[in-house]
Amino acid sequence: MTGSDGAPAALLESVAPLAEAHDVALFDIDGVLLLGHSAVPHAAAALTDLSATGVRHGYLTNNASRSPAAVADELQAVGIPARAGEVTTSALAIAGLMSEELPAGSRVLVVGGPGLREATSETGLTVVDSAEDHPAAVVQGLALDIGWPELSEAALAVRAGATYFAPNLDATVPRERGLMIGNGSLVAAVVNATGVTPRTAGKPAPGIFHQALQRVGGRNPVVCGDRLDTDIAGARAAGFPALHVLTGVDRARAVLLAPPDHRPSYLGTDLRALSGPHPAPREEAGWWTCGGSAARSVNGALELRSDGSDLPLESADLTMDDYRCLASAAWSAADAGAPIDSAALPELRISAPR
Ligand SMILES: [Mg+2]
Known part of the structure; x- marks a missing residue:
């Protein structure tokens, strides 16, 4: 049986340290670099080491609530050398999809954080806040202050015929205290109320991985992620090898039980695995x-x-x-x-x- 990229869904071997065998590393953020606002152990040191070797970094997040600049600031605050131009969010990915499908200037009801509002308006669409504005589309991403009024506004607009988009459908988001409610769980409320399922562009859709590589350049990426159903499945769909780390959502037991399309190429406990070789059984x-x-x-x-x-x-x-x-x-x-x-x-x- 093979993964969706056609390669056998087995562990790969890297005789050289992964950081020497690749010219780009694309990092998922939550559960790989950050848990809430704290750095994941060993992440900052691993990234600093990587910078010294000249490997390019890209940061790839399904979190659509913050802009690339805000994400870079948050990473820098915990010692991770990130720049806004290296950050690809699912807000950028869904804004790209909406701009392809909607006429320029179309009204979009944005339920979500500033990152999603900014990405939507930067593509030439018009951000509105009410179903009364007769939006052509609704886009719903995670923000920590979304409640019944915002979800109901989205439901009203979708019921009235607006096309429904969501940057990602992650059920949970890892924070310091454990797995909290993710965007997919809030989207589920609107789906339950309307019977309409949104279009999506975040991981595991392969486009966001290609977009991330394009933003930083390079030819031979390795993806680093903690979630099998988004990071690893998406990397595999994009045709990129992936290192799975145990610092976030999915643990070793889940890795052993993973279906072929969700299996990582390399295994590690944390990002120190980038500086070592990877034998294959x-x-x-x-x-x-x-x-x-x-x-x-x-x-x-x-x-x-x-x-x-x-x-x-x-x-x-x-x-x-x-x-x-x-x-x-x-x-x-x-x-x-x-x-x-x-x-x-x-x-x-x-x-x-x-
Ligand atoms: Mg993650």
Whole structure:
């Protein structure tokens, strides 16, 4: 079975450190660089190291509430060297789509933050705030002060025939205290009230990845993300390899259970994985081996050996090679029509390489 880019949905090998093998790194922001307003551990140091090697950075966010300049300011405040021209938001992506589909000057009811309002007006569309203004379209993105009045205004306009757009449909957004309500969950209220589903342009749509690469230039990108259904699925759809990190939404257990289109090319615990090589497990006699680790699937259950000894999946401090072998064994079992039993799979505790 292959991913949507036609390549086998298996781990790739990078003998050289990822940062040396690529000329551009495209970063998801929430859960990769930031948790709320705080930096993800090791992210600032990893990005500073990357700048020193000359690898270009692009920042790619489904958060449509802030402008690229505001996003860059927020990243700089935690020590990440970002510039506005390196930031691509789903607001820019949806504004691009609306400007292709609506006549110039069309009225658009914007429910969302300043980033979405700015992106909409910059494409030559006219921002309005009420269904009474007879908008041609409604665009709805996340802002933390959206409530019943704004959602109802959107519903009224959509019911009256306005075309419905949303920069992204993320159900949740990771913050310091956990997974909060994302734009997709607020959109679901309007969909429930109107029966109309919005057009969307954020991740996992491939266009925003190509747009991000175009903004920073370069030829050989690697995408860094925490969500399988947006970052990794979108990178795969765009034809770009992706590094998955464990600092945000999806954990190692979800990676093992991922369908082919959601599988990362490289695995890491955090962005320090950019500065290291990535061996890929090889299969021999049913075992997937990498370094001193080996894993296989037997009747829907994963077995793990480390340096020749059986190791329970519940062990603390599983190594990256353990993790790579478990992912390869789980994916190949699923592809062979004998998926592992998710009910018997615990959350894995992976430790960063020392
Ligand atoms: Mg994220």
